[in-house]
Amino acid sequence: MPHKFNIGAQVHFEGAAYAAAARGLYKVTRQLPIERDSRILYRIKSAAESFERTAEEHQLSRAA
Secondary structure, three states: OOOOOOOOOEEEEOOOHHHHHHOEEEEEEEEOOOOOOOOOEEEEEOOOOOOEEEEEHHHEEEOO
């Protein structure tokens, strides 16, 4: 199963129930290797934050 988003893509991060403040526009910085549990993971970065986050593909959507 390939990654849906390419490096450099602008995405909207839906976040999780415990991280509602993290929602917004992000840029994909890395596609992480697919592990045994088949979760597709990315490293994403917001211009408003000084750090990267890890996000699962189902938490991301294409930015308009």
